[in-house]
Amino acid sequence: MSRRRAHVAMIGIPAVSHVLPSLEIIRELVARGHRVTYANDPAVAGLIEATGAEFVPYASALPVADNDWPEDPVAAMGVFLDDAVQALPQLRAVYDRDPADLYLYDIGAYPARVLAETQDRPLMQLSPTYVGWEGYDQDVAAQLWQLPGADAYRARFTRWLADCGASTTDMDAFCGRPAHTLATIPKAMQPHADRVDTRTVTFVGPCFGTRAGAWTRPADAGNVLLVSLGSAFTNRPEFYRQCLAAYGDLPGWHVVLQIGKYTDPSELGAIPSNVEVHSWVPQLAILEQADAFVTHAGMGGSSEGLFTGVPMIAVPQAADQFTNADRLVELGVARRIDTDEVTAEALRTALTELVADPEVARRSALLRAAARAEGGTPRAADLIEELLG
DSSP, X not given: OOSSOOEEEEEOOSOHHHHHHHHHHHHHHHHTTXXXXXXXXXXXXXXXXXXXXXXXXXXXXXXXXXXXXXXXHHHHHHHHHHHHHHHHHHHHHHHTTSOOSEEEEETTOTHHHHHHHHHTOOEEEEESSOOOOTTHIIIIIHHHXXXXXXXXXXXXXXXHHHHHTOSOOOHHHHHSOOSOEEEOSOGGGSTTGGGSOTTTEEEOOOXXXXXXXXXXXXXXXXXXXXXXXOSSSOOOHHHHHHHHHHHTTOTTEEEEEEOTTTSOGGGGOSOOTTEEEESOOOHHHHHTTOSEEEEOOOHHHHHHHHHHTOOEEEOOOSTTHHHHHHHHHHHTSEEEOOGGGOOHHHHHHHHHHHHHOHHHHHHHHHHHHHXXXXXXXXXXXXXXXXXXX
């Protein structure tokens, strides 16, 4: 039972890979009797409203619709700052007259911290990816700040903090490790996990519940393979054709191929009888019944693979996926194939070796148990309620 009914506000960004990890936590808070508002762009309203939370619309300027992100890392950070500058007045129009008792926020939603600081309310970050560790500033950030444009970015961010009234006016402190963070990933995916400050960060693992959709494993399927590149970088018809060549009519295997919204099925050619092709699938429901998983190694897919104990073939496409792919290999549950090395033969060989390796099966089972032991959705909701007091 909840200690008291409170207004909890979640401030997010409209990237689906950032929205999905928060949904079951929000659903659980609503079920416990809290009033939950969730601010995000209307593009993801349907996902949020299904949790029972009150949707608070604001217009985001992030290029999530067409994935037209700058390749330069400083420019990419600038896109998030631009979005924060224009989003804050929209959010203030709502939350200055209806303050929350507690603000939850995605790692890319800078205005949430401004709201919490100006209203003197508690704040908790929900991180759908790995968090900073002791020495991160020296290991990673120091290199970033040497890039062209970094000084101008830092100066602009600092001016924005001063102008918007945040009490934390140092950019590094504002963007650094907050006092309370829930990391919604398996701890096994965290780089340098032994150097993470567990006084401020709690790994609750993947937060799943009853997600939309179901999938029935065909009665004659000896083994099931899921192929999915997630929700963003899915316009890869040649990759899908190689998968069909590798796994189509492979004896004993039923294949579920998700191609996303950017690829026309007609680009794939003839579809073998053992393959079903969809623009979207209930991924977790399939993984609970699958024997192998070809994934882009996004944090969401990597976490679901570990949570279900399914061996993986990692084909990273962008961003943190390369690091994630290496981590899965290091954990002993995956093979990595880079996009320019993808051939039907390489894909087929990786699958054959993966499912035949008893050590892969052993490691997958151990990591599945560890991910589930982290507590997931109920533990996350408990910790939020503790902060509410």
